[in-house]
Amino acid sequence: MTELWQLDPDRALPAEPSTRDLARTIYRHAAALPLVSMHGHVDVGLFAANQPFGDPAELLITPDHYLVRMLVSQGYRHSQLGVPPREGAQGADAAEQDPRAVWRRFCENWHLFRGTPTRYWLEHELAEIFELSAPPSAANADALYDELSATLQREDFRPLALLERMNVEILATTDSALSDLSGHAALARKLGAGRIVPTFRPDSLVHVGHQAWPAEVAQLAEVSGVDTGDYAGFLAALRSRRRAFIEAGARATDHGHLSADTTPLPVATAERIYRDALHGDVQPGDTEAFAAHMLFQMAEMSTEDGLVMQLHPGVLRNHSSDIYRQYGPDQGFDVPVRVEFTRNLRPVLEKFGLSRHFRCILFTTDETVYSRELAPLAGAYPSIRLGAPWWFLDSPEQMLRFRQSAVETAGFYNTSGFVDDTRAFASIPARHDLSRRIDAGYLARLVAEGRLPMDEALDTMVDLAHRLALTAYAAPNN
Amino acid sequence: MTELWQLDPDRALPAEPSTRDLARTIYRHAAALPLVSMHGHVDVGLFAANQPFGDPAELLITPDHYLVRMLVSQGYRHSQLGVPPREGAQGADAAEQDPRAVWRRFCENWHLFRGTPTRYWLEHELAEIFELSAPPSAANADALYDELSATLQREDFRPLALLERMNVEILATTDSALSDLSGHAALARKLGAGRIVPTFRPDSLVHVGHQAWPAEVAQLAEVSGVDTGDYAGFLAALRSRRRAFIEAGARATDHGHLSADTTPLPVATAERIYRDALHGDVQPGDTEAFAAHMLFQMAEMSTEDGLVMQLHPGVLRNHSSDIYRQYGPDQGFDVPVRVEFTRNLRPVLEKFGLSRHFRCILFTTDETVYSRELAPLAGAYPSIRLGAPWWFLDSPEQMLRFRQSAVETAGFYNTSGFVDDTRAFASIPARHDLSRRIDAGYLARLVAEGRLPMDEALDTMVDLAHRLALTAYAAPNN
Amino acid sequence: MTELWQLDPDRALPAEPSTRDLARTIYRHAAALPLVSMHGHVDVGLFAANQPFGDPAELLITPDHYLVRMLVSQGYRHSQLGVPPREGAQGADAAEQDPRAVWRRFCENWHLFRGTPTRYWLEHELAEIFELSAPPSAANADALYDELSATLQREDFRPLALLERMNVEILATTDSALSDLSGHAALARKLGAGRIVPTFRPDSLVHVGHQAWPAEVAQLAEVSGVDTGDYAGFLAALRSRRRAFIEAGARATDHGHLSADTTPLPVATAERIYRDALHGDVQPGDTEAFAAHMLFQMAEMSTEDGLVMQLHPGVLRNHSSDIYRQYGPDQGFDVPVRVEFTRNLRPVLEKFGLSRHFRCILFTTDETVYSRELAPLAGAYPSIRLGAPWWFLDSPEQMLRFRQSAVETAGFYNTSGFVDDTRAFASIPARHDLSRRIDAGYLARLVAEGRLPMDEALDTMVDLAHRLALTAYAAPNN
Structure with a gap:
């Protein structure tokens, strides 16, 4: 392991030599631009604590559902990859301790x-961030483990040091609408405002009928100081929380629904469903209807407070x-379904689409x-922007096809602009870099x-890599 | 602006040098073939009047919904782009007058x-048709405006002169089933028969229940001389109009429905819906059921009179x-929905598919x-042909993917064969040329x-660029 | 016709020279590997009889529904291509006799x-298997006919001789669940076990309500020796037949349903539908519900006996x-419809997906x-594998897109791994070879x-061409 592990500097650029030459020039024009990460799932606590990362498995394997599911698809059990069973889960194996x-x-x-x-x-993370000496293999597993473990103990590999090294201009986390945002407050004091910002995610609150909902609504009252005993109070509490998020630097909300339905309900119906839900008595279809209704409400609140609304429907969670019973959510068993936007978004777009x-x-x-x-x-509504290819589609072939x-x-x-959408902090530069390479190739x-002159291609590249994310996530009424 | 604006002669051909050489040869083999434009939306009155085009905005910006919607999507209002509000539209801005x-x-x-x-x-229009000296920019906007305005006043830029220059062999317009076809009659006297031909479009008549329908049915009676007081008369009047279109040179009908459903109704049901519609009393679902029924009738009439039936379903108009209230239809706010052909076309194909x-x-x-x-x-039914990529899909990547x-x-x-499907007369050569380039590349x-020898590729190219459109739109029983 | 007809040795490899060089190396690494054909429709009787093939039309044209449908789509009738009408079919033309x-x-x-x-x-078959001297054309049709006819009489072109020449390691046929498997028994005696193996296809039995169903259920009783007078007997008879197939070397079952629905029914409901079906009294929706239920049963039986379950839904047969009335099934008039797997497979995957x-x-x-x-x-469930692109998607562009x-x-x-899925025995090598070329190009x-090193690409190529088909079709509990 004395030789260095070097990645191909032209990786993911088109193979045809004349196009590759152009792509290399375009890519280099944007390669060093700072990272604008407006949608992701890194835990704010990671930065607030700023402790050294744990062992290599804890950093790279166990929490990465992309990686775990691939090994599970070939016969490993989650437990063998270090994933702990949920408390009280029956029949679940103990997690591998080593x-x-x-x-x-x-x-x-x-x-x-x-x-x-x-x-x-x-490969990008191991070779370029952690400077390992060789790609993984059965033969070098233990040596790599030791090598990486040593690196992770270094001061300059703590989260905030990495954040600097990664050239991250702004990082948005995703936060429960119930979060007290204390982590963000602490970080703002340390790093200045607007470097690590929260994103308002109310999914759990707007889907009535699940087991934790009554407790969450009570918690919403507590954190907002607004009585959530009726539907009007629920809306007021959500408005209050959005204000708190904005004060903490939030630019956007985030909504992961199964369907993109945005049909509003008559107020009386919304009130009735909310009341039923408080009594633990949700009628069939009411969960879906109320969730659609609440997307409409969220759109309306966005027109009031300027938070950009992010909608990503179409994944059937916990297939x-x-x-789910043994290991919980986000374990690689979320599977997409067909989605529909044209009809489902119409209620919101009829009302706010031209605003x-x-x-x-x-x-x-x-x-x-x-x-x-x-x-x-x-390409028609001034309020609508197209998000980057996401989750399963965040890959070379798919980004090109997008x-x-x-x-x-x-x-x-x-x-x-690109969003990395990741829980894996150390993968952020790799994801942005790959996106820049694919866009450069396109x-x-x-x-x-002969469809675009080079000067315009270079200008577009900077927009795709940096400017568009900043403008898309700026409050539209500013 | 003394230099000439020259487009890349190899534009839209594949970049890889050996493939590009082949593509260039194949493209040149067909580049000069006359244009067969069997499906478009240029107004016949443009040629009947043969007046100079108006100013640059009136020619290229205001009536082009592709272009207008893109500017609207970035915050402009239709009015700012010269689109006039509908008469009596409340709250609409006055159109930009300059x-x-x-x-x-x-x-x-x-x-x-x-x-x-x-x-x-x-780019093709401005550089090759209107011979402008440079691409548009903020800096040269006024100079280009003057340059183009001067060109538009020239005799050799009037519509019929351009038609010659464009090498258009035949141009099909799309015409209301109620049209008296006088424009086509006048043109046939001037240009000879079969150069500019109408296409029969009965969409508005076969969709009962909209506000204008009773008046249109009355007008149908008038123009056809057939009493449309009952369903049988309605069918007879449509048959009569189809004959009039055929006499005026029509080769085809054109049907833009939301769904491809072709399920016929029992005659008594069709009669009942028609009667209800005359009384302004359309039941829920009847509009859709009658439209599907009428597609079946149109297919049957096509087997009788030889008009080729064009069906393009799946666009939700006026989203x-x-x-719509402020500016009317065709303003860039039509959005596709998912379509289904296999089951929806079965009624027509069971009856006429092998005819x-x-x-x-x-x-x-x-x-x-x-x-x-x-x-x-x-690839199975002898009656079915695949139309060219259309509307949103009429673009380099999409034509290749087709x-x-x-x-x-x-x-x-x-x-x-290719159809340009355009309202923008001056864009017709650009669209056909682009299609030829993409096909040459494929x-x-x-x-x-090594999947096709060169001599067969050259022969296929001529078929795609010229022959197939002529044979596909010839009456099948000739 | 004195020159030899030589196919391009680099056909279907990427055109760009540097990528082509790599592809050629990768392809050659796997080009000579034996063929593993785990899913096809060659009639076992062809090998059992091992007679010379008939004339060129009988071998290559008439039984190939891909080829027949293309000629029909351009105006020929099935009869003109030698397809005989079904016995008693009214209004059908006699088949061309010449x-x-x-x-x-x-x-x-x-x-x-x-x-x-x-x-x-x-082209592959004619040039490489039958060594014709030139590609077909109007001019050489008769000469080619004579040339090919002579070849077909040779001893070394009989089916079993071709099987050797084609380097087929294992060939799976598809067989009715009612087959007595005598052909396979005879072949096993001649060729040894495991060279030509059956596949269990129960589609006709699990779809109640069609005309032949009662007779087939009676035949099931006879061939299995199990009374099928009630639902429990029906299941037992199917279990018995699966055992017989396994004894004859079967590795897999094959299920062609319109939908992928796998929802099980309460036993009482399944019993009721089965009883109704025996009485010729099937209620609306029962056919579909019972078929879905039986997919669940088949999955359960697979967990018991280790037969790999192949599911290929989504084709509307006999459009x-x-x-259908004139010529029967498999005549090129099967048309796909949209399919859904995420929700439809959930019942089976909830129960057996992690097994x-x-x-x-x-x-x-x-x-x-x-x-x-x-x-x-x-990519998540250990029980699920993705089949090769199939039927309409078994082509260069589509295999690449897969x-x-x-x-x-x-x-x-x-x-x-690749499956050829063909009735056209002589096309098997062409199909596998094409698949290897496309994979090599990818x-x-x-x-x-720079996304994969060459040594890993070569190893992957062998997996795709040979190893994966063997392991995917091995009983999972071995």
Whole structure:
């Protein structure tokens, strides 16, 4: 392990030499721009504590559901990868206690990740962030474990040091609407305002009928100081919380619903469902109807307070009840379903779609809607922007296909820049860098095919890599 | 502005040098072939009057909904782009009265069109048709306005002169089923028969229940001389109008329905709905059921009179009611929805699908049906042809994807040639030329990959650029 | 015809020179590997009899529904291509009696197949298997007919001789659940066990309500020796038949349903439907509900006996009733519809998805589910593998798109190798070879773009071409 592990500097750029030359120039024009990370899932506590990362498995394997699910799909159990069972889960195995064993399982199965973005990101992280000497393999698993463990103890690999090194200009976390935002307050004192900002996510509160809902509504009253005993109070409490998020630097809200339905209910119906829910008596269909209604309310509140509304529907969460019961959510068993935007968004767009005070960014895991629905909507309504390819679609082939499907109708300027959407802090630079490479390749092809002059390609590249994310997530009425 | 603005002669051809060489040869083999424009929306009155075009904004900006919607999506109002409010529209702004201001808004936002076909077509129009000296920019907006204004006054830029210069062999307009066809009659006297021909579009008549329907049915009676007081008379009047269109040179009908449903109704039910509609009393669901029934009737009439039936379902028109109320239809706010052909077309195909007297050309704005439904249908039923990529899909990436998705199952010979489908007369050559370039690139790849010999690629190119449109739109029973 | 007809050795590899060089190396690494054909429709009787093939039309034209439908789509009737009418079919033409005339019709229309996989496969078959001297054309039709007829009489072109020459390691046929498997028994005696194996296909039995169902259930009792007079007996008889198939070497079952629904019924309901069906009294919706229920039962039996479950939903069979009445099934008039897996498979996956004793391979003709549903399911559940692109999607562009859509989420190792799925025995090598070329091209691009090192690409190539099919179709609990 004396040689250095060097990644191909031209990786993920087009292979054809003349297009590659163009792509390399375009990529380099944007490669060093700071990272604007407006949508992600890193825990704010990581930075507030700023402790050294744990062992290699705890950092890279166990919490990464992309990685865990791939090993599970080939016969490993979550427990073998260090995932702990939920408290009281019946029949669940104890988690592997030896992080070195977990790391070894991963290294031995490195080939499973061939052709996946997980592998691409990991290579970037391991080689460029953590400066490992070689790619993982069964043979070098233990040596790599030791090498990485040593690195993780260094001062300059603590979270805030990495944040600097990664050149992150702004990082948005995703936070429960119930969060007291104390972590963000502490960080703002330390780093200055606007460097790490929260995002308001009320999903759990707007989906009535689940077990924790009554307690969450009570907690909402407590944290907001507004009585949530009736529907009007519920809305007022949400408005209050949005204000608190804005004060803490929030730019946006985030909504993960199964459907994109935004049909509002008559107030009396909303009141009735809310009352029923408080009594633990939710009628069939009411959960979905109320969730749709609340998307409409959230849109309305966005026109009032300027928070950008992010909507990413279409994932059926916890497809396997056994996995959910044993290990909880976010374990790789969320599976997309077909989505529909044209009809479902119409109530919101009829009301707020032309407003200068509304902005909504749309995400999908169903690539069929790019050309059919999302690009035509974003290419007409001033309030709509197209989000970056997300989750399963956040990969080289898919990011390219997004451009090939959406740009011709929506243009580049109705898209909203890259989002990394990750829980894996150390993968953030890899994800942004990959996105820049794919965009550079797409722009290079436009240049090579005489569809765009080079000076405009370079300017567009900077927009895609940096400017668009800043403007898309700025309050639209500013 | 003394230098000439020259477009890249290899634009939109593949970048890889050996494939580009092949593509260039294939493209040049067809580049000079006359244009067969069998489906478009240029107003016949333009040619009947043959007056000079108005100012640059009136020619290129205000009536082009592709262009207007893109500027609207970035915050302009229709009125600022010269679009007049509908008579009596409440709350609508007055249209910008200064065409130079409209033109300037467009030039200043030229970057918004990067990567879109609108930009590609405009470059072709401005550089090659109108011979402007430079691409639009904020800096040269006024100079270009003057330059283009001067050109538009020249005798050799009047519509009929351009038609000659554009090498248009035949141009089909789209005409209301109520049209008296006097414009076409006048043109036939001037240009000879069969140069500019009408297309029969009965959408408004077969959708009962909208406000104008009773008046339109009365007008149908008047123009056809057939009493439309009952359903049988309605059918007879439509048959009569189809004959009048055929006498005026029509080759085809055109049907834009939300769904592709073709389920026929029992005669008594059709009679009942028609009667209800005359009384202004349409039951829920009847509009859709009657529209589906009438598609079946139209198919039957096509087997009788030989008009080729064009069906393009799947666009939800006037998504924003505000835009519709203020500015009317065709303002860029039509948004596709998912479509279904396999089951919906079955009634028509069970009855007429194997008939030698029936031909139906299918269009879609939902690209997912190419490989799943349209190519398998066109690759089996002798009556079915696949229409060209249309509307949102009429762009370089999408035209390529159409070939990649449809040809392997349907072959080239169940497709029906390019259609420009445009209201923008001056964009017709650009659109056909782009289509030829993309097809040349696709064929070149087949040659480069050893999947087709060059002589067959050249022959196929001529078919795609010229022959197939002529044969697909010829009466099938001739 | 003195020159030899030589196919391009680099056909279907990427055109770009540096990527092509890599692809050629990768392809050659796997080109000579034996063929593992785990899913096809060659009649076992062909090998049991081992007679010379008939004339060229009987071998290549008449039984190939890909080829027949393309000629029908351009105006030929099935009868003109030698397809015999069903016994007693009213109004059907007599089949063309002169095979030379059928062959001539095909040769004259060779251009219709440009750009289709049918043409690609035929070129391989004609040039490489049957060593014809030139591609078909109107001019050489008769000469080619004579040339091919002579070849077909040779001893070394009998089925078993070809099987050797084709380097087929294992060939799975598809067999009615009612088959006595005598053909397979005879072959096992001749060739040894495990060379040509049956596949258990119970579709006709699990779809109650069609005309032949009562007779088939009676036949099931007879061949299994189990009384099928009630639902419990029906299940027992199916279990017995599965055992017989396993004894004859079967590795898998095969299920072609319109929907992927796997919802089980209460036993009493299943019993009631079965009873009704025996009495010829099937209620609306019962056929679909029982078919879904039986998919669940089949999954359960797979966990017991280890047969791999193949599911390929989403094709509406016999779209044209006239074609079905006159010529029967499998005549090119089967048309895909949209499919849904995420919700439909949930009952089976909730119960058996994490079991080590279950394996299910999923196929689709709806390419939209690759990235949205199939890859996420296969990339999580250990029991799920992704089947190869199938039927309409078994073509160069589509096989490439399959990799581009599925690999990034599912990885290569949750796919299950190529299946030729063909009735056309002589096309098997062409299909496998084409698949290897496309995979080599895809891997070459990963290498060229720095996304995979060459040694891993070569290893992956062998997996895709050979190993994965063997392991995917091995009983999962072994």
